[in-house]
Amino acid sequence: MANENLLKGVECPRCGNDEQFTIAATVWLDLTDDGTVPSEEPGRGDHEWDHDSVMECPKCNYISRYGAFLVNSPHGHVRSKAT
Numbered sequence: 137m138a139n140e141n142l143l144k145g146v147e148c149p150r151c152g153n154d155e156q157f158t159i160a161a162t163v164w165l166d167l168t169d170d171g172t173v174p175s176e177e178p179g180r181g182d183h184e185w186d187h188d189s190v191m192e193c194p195k196c197n198y199i200s201r202y203g204a205f206l207v208n209s210p211h212g213h214v215r216s217k218a219t
């Protein structure tokens with residue numbers, strides 16, 4: 137079944153997997169001397185990625201930039217609200 141949400145137009149160029157990926161996204165953290173916790177500041181709860189974010193296909197271990205996984209996608213940027 138074709139993806140209709142965050143993975144719409146995303147597919148592994150090596151094996152065709154379109155079910156799940158691992159991506160190195162950017163996330164805001166509160167940093168202290170003791171460590172880090174996810175920031176609860178307004179507008180900082182998102183995690184985001186773009187065409188240059190590193191992504192891996194868990195089925196064949198192909199690693200490339202997110203943009204390399206796009207298939208005919210008009211989107212230049214993807215953002216997801218953290219839960």
Ligand SMILES: [Zn+2]
Binds near residue numbers: 148149150153193
């Ligand atoms: Zn793959």
